[in-house]
Amino acid sequence: MQIVNPATEEIIKELKEDDEQSLNRKFKELKSAQQDWQRVPLGERIDFLRKFSQLLKKNIESLASVLTSEVGKPLQQSRNEINGACARIQWLTDNASKYLSDEVMIHEQSLTEKIVYEPLGVIGNISAWNYPYLVGVNVFVPALLAGNAVMYKPSEYSILTGLEIEKLLNEAGIPQNVFHVAVGGRGVGEILLNLPMDGYFFTGSYKTGKYIYGKVAPKMVPCQCELGGKDPLYVADDVADIKSVAAGTADGAFYNNGQSCCAVERIYVHEKIYDKYVDEFVKEVQSWKIGSPFEKGVYFGPLSRREQIKFLQIQVDEAIQKGAKVLLGGQAVSGKGFYFQPTVLTNVNHSMSVMREESFGPVIGIMKVKNDAEAIELMKDTEYGLTASVYSSDQNHAETILQQINTGTGYWNCCDRVSASVPWSGRNHSGFGATLSHAGLRAFTKPKAYHLKG
Numbered sequence: 001m002q003i004v005n006p007a008t009e010e011i012i013k014e015l016k017e018d019d020e021q022s023l024n025r026k027f028k029e030l031k032s033a034q035q036d037w038q039r040v041p042l043g044e045r046i047d048f049l050r051k052f053s054q055l056l057k058k059n060i061e062s063l064a065s066v067l068t069s070e071v072g073k074p075l076q077q078s079r080n081e082i083n084g085a086c087a088r089i090q091w092l093t094d095n096a097s098k099y100l101s102d103e104v105m106i107h108e109q110s111l112t113e114k115i116v117y118e119p120l121g122v123i124g125n126i127s128a129w130n131y132p133y134l135v136g137v138n139v140f141v142p143a144l145l146a147g148n149a150v151m152y153k154p155s156e157y158s159i160l161t162g163l164e165i166e167k168l169l170n171e172a173g174i175p176q177n178v179f180h181v182a183v184g185g186r187g188v189g190e191i192l193l194n195l196p197m198d199g200y201f202f203t204g205s206y207k208t209g210k211y212i213y214g215k216v217a218p219k220m221v222p223c224q225c226e227l228g229g230k231d232p233l234y235v236a237d238d239v240a241d242i243k244s245v246a247a248g249t250a251d252g253a254f255y256n257n258g259q260s261c262c263a264v265e266r267i268y269v270h271e272k273i274y275d276k277y278v279d280e281f282v283k284e285v286q287s288w289k290i291g292s293p294f295e296k297g298v299y300f301g302p303l304s305r306r307e308q309i310k311f312l313q314i315q316v317d318e319a320i321q322k323g324a325k326v327l328l329g330g331q332a333v334s335g336k337g338f339y340f341q342p343t344v345l346t347n348v349n350h351s352m353s354v355m356r357e358e359s360f361g362p363v364i365g366i367m368k369v370k371n372d373a374e375a376i377e378l379m380k381d382t383e384y385g386l387t388a389s390v391y392s393s394d395q396n397h398a399e400t401i402l403q404q405i406n407t408g409t410g411y412w413n414c415c416d417r418v419s420a421s422v423p424w425s426g427r428n429h430s431g432f433g434a435t436l437s438h439a440g441l442r443a444f445t446k447p448k449a450y451h452l453k454g
Contacts, residue, residue, distance in 0.1 A: 001184065003160060006072035006302040006338045007293055015159060017184040020191050023151075026180040027195050030122045030149040033177035038119050038147035042100060045145055046093045051172035052141075053089040056082055056133075063164055065294075070160050071129055072302040072338070073256055074293045085133040089141055091420035092441065096145045099438045100445065112452040117445035119147035120222060121198030126189055126212070127162075128203040129155030129304055130259045130360075135226075136165060138424065138435040139201045144174065146444040151197070153182040153189060155204075157304050197221065199444070203261075204228075205358075206384075206429045224433030224443060227426055228358040229386030230265045232379040233415055234401065235277055236372065236392040237270035245391050246280035252389070252415035253364045254285065254342055257303055261430075262387045264415050266355050267366045268375045274368045278346060281366065282327050285342050290333065302338040303361060312340050312361045319345055319352040319365065329362070350381055358384070372401060379405050385427030389415040408434075 003012045018026075037045075056063065064078035073081075099117075106113040125139045132154055140150045154162030159181075166181045182188050193200070193215045199222040202212050209225035216223050233252065239245050253264040269277045293301030303309060309332050316330050329341030340362055348355050348365035355365050369375045379388055379401075389411040390398040402410035408425035411417070418424055423434040434440055 001156070001159075003070055005069050006304055006306070007336075009336055009338075012069055013160065015183055018182050018188050018191075023182060023188065023191050023195065026182070027122065027151060027197075029177040030151060030180055033175055034119070034122055034147075034149035037144075037149060037175060037178045040147075042097060042145070042147075045147070046096050048173040049089060049141055049145060050093050052169055052174070053086045053093075055168045055172055056086055056089075059168070063161070066160050066164055067132070067158070068293045068301070071132070071158055071304045072293050073304075074298045074301045075296075077256060081131055081133050085137045088134070088137050088420040088436070092137075092141050092145060092436075095438065096142075096441060099441045100146055110453055112450075114450045114452070116448045116450060117146065117442060118448055119143075120444055120446055121148060123148045123150045123444065124153070124192050124195070124197040124200045125150055126153045126192065126200070126202045126204070127155060127158075129157035130256065130261075132158040132161045133165075134418070135203045136162075138226075138440065139203075140165075140179065142435070142441045143201075143444040144169075144179065145441065148198075148444055149178045151180050151182055151192060151195075153184075153192060156185040159183055199223070201433075201435075201443075202226070206431075209431055222433075222443070224435070225426075225431040226261070226424070226433070226435065227386075227429060227431035228360070228384065229261050229426065229430050230356065230358050230382050230384045231262055231387045231389070231407075231415075232382070232405070233264045233267050233389040234369075234372075234375040234379060234391070235267070235269045235273065236375075236390065236397065237272040238393045238397070239273065239391050240393050242273055242276050243280045246277050247284045249389075249391070249415060250281050250284045254288070254300070254362050255416060257300060257340075258362045258364070259304060259360055260416060262409070262416050262418065263360075264364065264389065265359060267364060268369045268378055269366060270375070271368050271370055278327070278344075278366055282344055285328060285344060288342070290339065290342070300339075300342055300362060303340055304338070306338050308361055309338055309340055312343075312359060312363055315352075315354045315357070315359060316343055316345070316363060319348060319354045322349075322352050324348050324352060324354070324365070350378065356382065376401055376404055383429040386430035387411060387415070 288299035290300040329343030333339035388405040398412040425434040
């Protein structure tokens with residue numbers, strides 16, 4: 001298996017891919033070790049994960065370098081991701097005792113009723129390449145805290161990072177057979193679906209999530225799918241500072257090259273401020289540098305996957321054929337690496353796939369609307385339901401709009417953010433289940449009720 005640097009197209013490393021025999025061996029080791037891990041006191045499990053976070057911080061420069069080399073995100077964004085993962089680990093470890101300890105519901109003279117949160121067992125975690133640390137810790141950290149063993153399959157585009165995670169977990173004190181990495185692509189994922197896991201947690205596309213859900217459903221085990229989005233953003237006519245709103249929302253659309261499930265994917269702007277907003281938006285994006293992700297000051301590195309260039313080009317060309325105007329970009333960058341120009345389209349509408357299908361790249365359509373009612377109608381016109389954003393000077397105004405949009409997350413005067421203290425969840429084609437918050441900690445447990453009389 002060849003690991004390719006998306007900025008240079010050079011082979012970084014070759015790895016031996018797992019096969020059915022090696023995965024069966026790893027699964028048996030996980031199954032055997034999980035019971036002992038479950039018996040480790042929760043306080044000790046918390047200490048191990050805190051040590052893991054400390055090791056991430058200690059090794060941040062080398063880890064960021066590995067991440068940048070294999071997925072192409074600018075080095076500072078790689079550092080940001082690792083620091084963000086540490087912040088999430090802190091919340092999860094700080095709150096694990098509160099939400100995973102036994103919970104006494106009734107304690108009367110002769111009767112005690114309590115809930116015990118038992119681990120699921122062996123978790124299959126099929127993860128994503130765009131934010132391997134952030135997406136990863138959402139799953140394997142609470143899973144380990146709850147007493148589960150984890151078979152972690154990083155994307156084939158971020159395997160080196162997955163192996164670094166495994167190494168540091170072991171260094172932090174997590175037993176070797178409690179966390180294993182499955183190395184490989186789609187075929188390895190298929191083998192994992194056939195193993196008798198006690199739960200499956202997937203992050204990726206709707207198409208793959210639907211397949212996984214159907215495949216594991218007969219096992220009657222928990223399955224959570226964090227899938228994509230076509231996240232809308234509305235800029236109302238009462239925003240106080242159009243320039244700063246344009247800058248913030250441009251970052252929401254283009255950070256990590258737009259390769260984020262919660263990136264802003266379509267923008268609606270009230271006609272009264274539309275021209276000023278678009279002008280400021282384009283100026284902001286033009287100020288950002290494209291280049292080697294290891295070069296200081298670079299905002300746009302390469303896309304992580306070569307095939308995404310063709311997909312984005314098809315989206316842009318189709319929009320142009322249907323009347324869209326290209327204000328910026330519109331095509332791949334010539335030369336080495338998987339680069340695509342940051343692209344801003346106007347005169348867009350919902351007959352174009354760029355406004356309906358997830359782009360997952362540095363492409364955004366900006367559409368003029370007459371009023372809130374039109375914006376709401378367009379925001380709701382999607383099969384996805386991950387996030388929605390409203391920019392307005394009035395919180396009640398924004399919340400009234402957000403309450404009408406069927407998404408797992410709503411933003412007022414912000415976008416493209418995730419916090420460990422609240423659930424991260426999708427609706428419709430954006431998936432189901434929740435990670436993070438108390439819901440995410442308990443997602444890796446099966447509650448048992450005790451009725452104790454005497």
